């Protein structure tokens with residue numbers, strides 16, 4: 109048995125790991141230090157790294173596999189406001205503004221498009237519900253245009269003629285989430301962030317007893333001494349939080365997407381069916397499906413998406429992709445003969461009240477940045493900035509209260 | 518058509534699938550055979566339906582043709598032109614002009630064969646440059662000659678088979694065969710030759726043909742460049758050192774209009790993957806292959822992988838492997854007693870052993886030498902679907918990508934219609950070369966349904 113001088117609060121899992129990989133201990137030779145360690149190289153971790161380093165902190169980001177290897181490459185890239193209301197809408201509006209700044213600041217092209225999105229209504233009832241959303245959004249200062257069937261057909265000729273109409277939300281955006289994550293990380297690296305990929309967090313060291321704060325992060329590549337950890341490990345945040353004795357109420361919510369062969373110009377806006385919000389808000393375990401169609405920069409269409417609770421399983425289920433296909437042909441009949449070239453599934457970090465968990469916890473120095481469900485791409489910049497403000501400023505900001513993790517821990 | 522049920526579904530009607538179907542059907546099992554191509558036979562038995570097919574060259578080819586002729590067995594239903602794109606809970610999802618959308622089976626034999634391994638070099642996308650398989654299709658299926666002056670290059674025994682086949686076609690001048698490997702290691706493998714007289718005779722027969730027709734067969738030679746205005750006009754060839762790197766000053770120019778290339782095969786494991794079968798890395802079997810027991814059952818209960826899908830050891834072996842799998846299914850469904858099964862199985866097992874040893878030997882001897890990768894320049898396209906160059910891939914590897922999944926994240930390799938089937942092994946090799954790690958550490962591209970492109974309406 110090898111003794112490890114750097115570990116002073118070893119969990120059982122950690123000891124098991126060390127027994128299994130004694131060689132890795134060699135790499136423990138030089139302890140590193142950082143002001144903040146971010147766990148997770150998805151879009152949320154990347155945004156936190158970007159804003160924390162811009163504020164002058166020394167930041168280490170630890171990623172188990174490779175940047176964007178979790179949910180942030182297995183999703184759509186829509187930045188929507190119309191599906192949000194109340195405090196989430198305010199966060200979304202701020203995030204959209206920040207995405208604009210990010211786009212200006214970053215050298216990398218990450219498929220940023222002021223595309224707007226269109227909500228599709230199959231009947232009068234859905235159109236009315238859409239109009240209500242449009243009204244609410246206008247009152248918050250966003251634009252929205254009601255599209256009668258004829259106007260919808262002009263904007264999107266491929267849409268099935270059975271639709272009652274739609275609503276255009278011109279302020280919504282679109283990014284390529286995988287490239288956006290890589291771009292934010294590249295910028296963070298230029299600002300001095302140390303990126304440790306292929307390196308898994310196996311324990312968090314914290315002072316013993318109630319109120320004992322974070323002291324370091326034990327990874328498969330060595331220990332990093334730090335007083336602060338930002339847990340941005342997406343659906344895997346539950347495992348991380350347990351290392352400091354916190355049980356998260358978040359759960360993985362699986363979503364499937366189909367990829368078509370290239371059909372450039374087939375649609376001109378991302379399209380979402382009116383029933384989408386119902387599937388997001390539903391608390392059912394059983395699968396829900398609503399059409400989300402998006403054109404990528406390479407001319408392929410992404411056809412989503414489903415929602416279901418089935419643990420951490422990321423395999424593609426045949427029945428799910430068949431439901432998606434049926435849905436897609438209902439709204440876009442012209443796609444019938446278009447080849448589907450592949451499919452994938454991702455896990456959304458679902459939270460019980462539909463709002464993310466961002467901020468400090470009862471363990472001093474342990475911050476959460478997760479629970480974004482289907483809006484992690486949208487809310488990434490505002491999350492990164494909130495986390496940064498919480499760490500650098502003493503005073504608590506009122507807008508941070510609604511997302512404070514304490515509400516559901 | 519609505520979904521159907523069957524006792525045994527066999528995917529692929531090549532030598533392994535045919536043999537499995539007959540063995541099971543003769544024992545009484547109801548069999549459904551699903552074949553993607555319009556006609557059964559697979560690559561190996563292609564073109565047999567012609568009025569005047571080219572004469573068989575080997576005993577395996579004759580036996581395969583016999584089995585193909587028996588496919589009209591009353592217990593066998595065959596759907597050709599039918600692609601299997603998904604497999605879940607013992608149910609296959611199909612796409613084709615006249616097939617049911619789903620087939621549910623008590624047992625499944627995946628005999629989807631192997632695909633050709635490609636190694637890019639400058640000029641490899643010119644018209645006139647084709648794979649050995651492409652040339653075979655032209656010759657066997659369409660009775661066409663691929664060109665007038667044909668050069669055959671690459672590595673592996675298929676070079677000989679294709680050269681011999683093409684030499685049968687009037688008006689085709691096979692100007693030479695360039696084998697990239699060298700015969701140095703052969704003697705060490707002499708024991709693997711035992712029990713393989715058929716295959717040695719086959720090789721001998723090929724060499725005789727080449728002697729008679731004055732076709733030179735050179736070891737340790739390869740192509741460094743293909744050139745031509747609109748299509749292939751000539752190639753630069755060079756001697757290669759043991760590592761496969763071209764020797765400076767040894768270059769020569771050959772005028773040819775057709776270049777047929779082949780560097781061995783890669784097992785088609787996509788359906789075994791979506792079925793949840795465990796894979797293992799076994800270079801002597803062809804790389805990533807499903808784990809199987811001696812009856813070719815995978816880690817998934819009553820899902821079998823026979824033929825080249827589970828190890829590359831040639832058509833003779835595939836005929837036996839298929840038969841074993843078919844018998845094993847018949848036994849598991851109660852059509853054969855354990856004793857009857859053993860009686861049939863043991864001689865087959867004995868027959869298979871030397872064939873597999875021979876196959877493993879060929880896979881070892883003809884592994885394309887790594888030095889051939891020096892021909893891949895930074896502007897050479899590695900992922901043809903997404904047009905990603907070797908330069909982009911190398912930059913990603915230098916940036917820290919160590920697995921295929923990393924590469925897919927960083928560049929766009931593997932995100933196109935072939936899901937990385939063509940470039941996967943090539944990329945793993947690039948990672949190995951750049952980082953010094955083993956090719957298996959790069960993993961493989963995970964197949965997900967649909968394993969090949971299918972129209973949206975077929976999914977719906």
Ligand SMILES: Cc1cc2nc3c(=O)[nH]c(=O)nc-3n(C[C@H](O)[C@H](O)[C@H](O)COP(=O)(O)OP(=O)(O)OC[C@H]3O[C@@H](n4cnc5c(N)ncnc54)[C@H](O)[C@@H]3O)c2cc1C
Pocket residue numbers: 147148149150151152153170171172173174175176177178179180181182183184185186187188307308309310340341342343344345348362363364365412413414453454455456457477478479480481482483484485486487
């Ligand atoms: C089908 C689908 C469609 C979606 N569409 C949209 C959309 O249009 N718009 C939108 O805004 N959002 C969308 N989302 C939601 C969005 O994808 C997620 O909210 C977001 O990607 C979550 O990002 P993350 O950084 O929290 O998690 P991830 O991207 O999962 O990142 C977590 C990272 O942590 C790493 N990690 C885990 N454990 C450890 C450990 N122990 N040590 C080190 N690293 C670890 C993981 O490897 C991973 O890279 C969609 C999601 C799905 C599934």
